[in-house]
Amino acid sequence: MQRRHRTLPELKASESAQAISFTDPSLACKLTAMGVLPGAIIEMVRKSPFGDAFYIKVDGIRLALRSEEAQTILLTD
Amino acid sequence: MLGKMERSEQVLKVGLIGNPNSGKSTVFNQLTGLRQKTGNFPGVTVEVKEGRFTLPKGQAVALIDFPGAYSLYPTSTDEKVLVEVLANTSDPNFPDLLVFVADVTHLEKHLLLFTQVLDLNIPTILALNMSDVAEAEGIKVNPTRLSAQLQAPVVFISGRTGENLPQLIQAIEQLAESRDPWKSSFYKMNNDELRISEAVCQNFACTNPYRALLLAHHKDWLRFLSPAEHATLDTIVKTKQFQSLLQQVDETMVRYDQFTPIVRDTVQQPSVFPVTATDRIDAILTHRIFGPFLFLGVMLLVFMVIFYGYEITGGWVESTMAWLIEGTETLLQPVSAGWVVDFITKGVLEGFKGVLVFVPQIALLSLLIALLEEVGYLARAVFMFDKMMRRFGMNGRSIVALISGGACAVPAIKGTRTIGNWKERLITILVTPFISCSARIPVYMVLIPVALPNANWWVWAQVFGAMYLLGVLAALGSGWILNKVMKSREATFLALEMPVYRAPHWKNVWLTVVDKVANFVSGVWKPILLITSALWFLSSFGPGDVAGKAEQSAAEDIEAGIAADSVRGDLEASYRLEYSWAGKLGKTIEPVIRPLGYDWKIGIGILSSFLAREVFNSTMYIIYSLESVGAAEEEAAGDQSPFERYSSLKDKMAMDTHRDSREKIYTPATGLSLLVFYALAMQCMSTLVVVKNETGRWRWAVLQFVFMGSLAYVLSWITYMLVNLIA
Incomplete structure (x- = not known):
């Protein structure tokens, strides 16, 4: 049975987890180019005022992602 | 453009590339200073800058600043431009060599694009930027080893302090003179x-x-x-x-x-990234509750600076123009025909004023926006408002345009270049003019008391506020509709890097302001001059002997005792306008605007508002034979409370009746309907010209004109009917 991985939006504010892989190839291309790599530790800094966007930190790089984008990032437990 | 700046064969083409936020534009500005020009890549509205400098031995260099990109697998129009050029060796912008600017504090992620470029076999220098920051953060780099392993020259620079730029220039010269064929490949294909x-x-x-x-x-x-x-x-x-x-x-x-x-x-580099000032600032500035309020506060400040800037500089422009017009008249009157003087003062100089009046506003807005961008705050705004604005087909950056549109749509629309996605940018451009700008205020001041003569100051203020609300609703509503109607193949991303907060680099800010103003003036002066000349022609000439007929009509009125001899001049001016092509046109469109409650005089007012909306007032002064008091009342307006201004005009308007029915023109229904019309119609030629320039086509400007005009017409008509029903 396949175990479901957590995705980035499930992280609480200031919680961190390691990224494993991406579910969408075209976004994967964009995210890796911006420094979000499988194996990287992602910190959820905070959620946006109206929800639906996330402020994350990866290797000292600060990024803003929409929830559709964040959902494609699978995390370890 | 790029073609515009003549480039001879001998000029060395150097491409400047790098990730967004690598400090590339600072390096560009440091190397070229004012010797730069902004244009668009052919066929796309992606901005490109080209600058000039000379190498120590005299070789001229054309430095092309490509849009920032993360890789050669692009996701935005901006990034695609880079691939379009680098993949095509016969592209006119294909560089002889490249300078790759990388932020040394996050070197790893920059090397992706760098190694891709290496594989294209273009001689490339790796410029490690922000060496000053790296030093402070305890980051140490071994350049010799890095250079050996990447097989490319490596130079440390600091774009902000200008440190080591001579070394970079020297590296460019060395690489340009090098006879060894450049050979580097990094990636082994599968x-x-x-x-x-x-x-x-x-x-x-x-x-x-x-x-x-x-x-x-x-x-x-x-x-x-x-x-x-x-x-x-x-x-x-x-x-x-x-x-x-x-x-x-x-x-x-x-x-x-x-x-x-x-x-x-x-x-x-240090193994952990410490909590920095940026994190602490963001804890407040992007706070889930305070963040948006702080942003609205900042925007309110921007709005107020532009608004008051307009009040002050508008006065300067007025007095400068008055001085210019007077000077021209005294100079030319003795030597040339009356119509020539009239054309120069009311046609050419009016057009000149139409351009000049926007210059301080554009300078102020681009200064403030450049500052916010430079310090890194705009990216946070995008993060906070992305979701909200996306419902209306726009993105987080659009909110800046909409708020600045409250001062003036022209600089606001120029500012949309920061929006990466074409569809979102286009929607922002199309809906921004709905926001009530400062030019509408004088018109509201006249129309509100005329529409509701029996109401008090408090009600008028509320109607005034409702005009702004109407604009906001129209902008968001049309955004929502356009979002449903327009198709876009371009995927929209947020995925945005939030740069470290830093003090603004003043040279960047200054060059941005200069560039924006120069760009605006060169883009609009021709069409605006054309339109003002056309409007001058329409209101100065007509079928037959306009001046003679006007003189006769005025004399008849005075003989019949309808008017006093003392206002003969004003009366003649009024008749001249009535008998001109503009007057004819006003009467021709009367049947069209009659359902909204308007007469031919309002028709002329609407037509002349195309110069700028506040021209409605001065046109009305002429029509109501008040030309001689108009200037004085407009000048006095500054010292009066808003709804006391323009009193004799308001009195005359309130008394006026329709030609056919002899009923009052300015009933509450007509007044409110006209207010709605002024809030929603696209009546500003400068905005239309800027929309054309920014979208690259008249098509969008025309669409906007038709769309806003139809919406204004329909809603004004509904307002007229509804108020009549209630009253």
Whole structure:
């Protein structure tokens, strides 16, 4: 049975987890180019005022992602 | 453009590339200063700057500042431009060599694009920027080892302090003079990629295997490919079952695997990233509750600076123009015909004023926006408001345009260049003019008390506020509709880097302001001059002897005792306007605007508002034979409370009746309907010209004109009917 991985939006504010892989190839291309790599530790800094966007930190790089984008990032437990 | 700046054969073309936020534009400004020009890449509205400088031995350099990109697998129009040029060796902007600016504090992620470029076999210098910051953060780099492992020259620079720029220039000179063929390759293609690359090379003049691979990856949007070439690539990709997207991800990962050890070997950095000032500032500025309020506060400040800037500089422009007009009259009157003087003062100089009045506003707004961008705050605004604005087809950056539109749509629309996605930018451009700008205020001041003569100050203020609300609702509502109607193939991303907060680099800010103002003036002066001249012609000439007829009508009125002899001049001016083509036009469109409650005089007012909305007032002064008091009342307006202004005009308007029915023109129904019309109609030629310039086509300006006009017409009509029903 396949175990479901957590995705980035499930992280609480200031919680961190390691990224494993991406579910969408075209976004994967964009995210890796911006420094979000499988194996990287992602910190959820905070959620946006109206929800639906996330402020994350990866290797000292600060990024803003929409929830559709964040959902494609699978995390370890 | 790029063609505009003449480039002779001997000029060395140097491309400046790098990730967004790498400090590339600071380096560009440091190297070229004021010797730069902004234009668009042919066919796309992506901005490109080209600057000039000279190498120590005299070689002239054209430095082309490409849009920031993360990789050669682009996701935005901006990034695509880079691939479009680098993949096509015969592109006029194809560089002889490249300077790659990388932020040394996050070197790893910058090396992706760098190694991709290396594989294209273009001589490239790696400029490690922000060496000052790196030093402060305890980051140490071994440049010799890095250079050896990457097989490319490495230079440390600090764009902000200008440190080591001479070394960079020297490296450019050395590389340009070098006789050794540049040979560097970084990435080993896998078998699938090799097969594709070879197949492409068999069909195309092959300059480089990686470039051949890029053709296959990007065949669907590269614009330099002919249909035949496109078909060939299609066949290759199909027969070889090439999985472009998966290969792109694969290639990216392999590259990372290759350069990560190099970075580890050559760069020493602290193992943990400390909590910095940026984190502490963001805890407040992007706070879930305070963040948006702080942003609205900042925007309110921006709005107020532009608004008061307009009040002050508008006065300067008025007095400068008055001085110019007077001077021209005294100079020309003795030597030339009356109509020539009139044309120069009311046609040419009016157009000149139409451009001049926006210059301080554009300068102020671009100064403030450049500052916010420079310090890194705009990215936070995008993060906070992305969701909200996306419901209305726009993105987080659009909120800046909408708020500045409250001062003036012209600089606001110029400011939309920061919006990356074309559809979101277009929607922002199309809806921004709905927001009530400062030019509408004088019109509201006249119309509100005329529409509701029996109401008090408090009600008037509420109606005034309702006009602003109406504009906001119209902007968001149309955004929502346009979002549903317009198709976009371009995927929209947020995925945005939030740069470290830093003090603004004043040279960048200053050059941005200069550039924006120069760009605006060169873009609008011709069409605006044309329109003002046309409007002058329409209101100065008419069928037959306009002046004679006006004189006669005025004399008849005075003889009949309708008017006093003392106002003869004003009366003649009024009749001249009535008998002119503009007057005829006003009467011709009367049947069209009659359902809204308007007469031909309002028709002329609406037509002349095309110069700028506040011209409605001065036109009305002429029509109501008040030309001589108009100037005095407009001047006195500054010292009066808002609803006390323009009193004699308001009195005359309130008394006026329709020609046919003898009923009062300015009933509450007409007044409110006209207010709605002024809130919603596109009546500003400068905005239309800027929309045309920014979208590249008249098509969008025309669409906007028709859309806003129809909406204004329908809603004004509904207002007229409803108020009549209630009253």
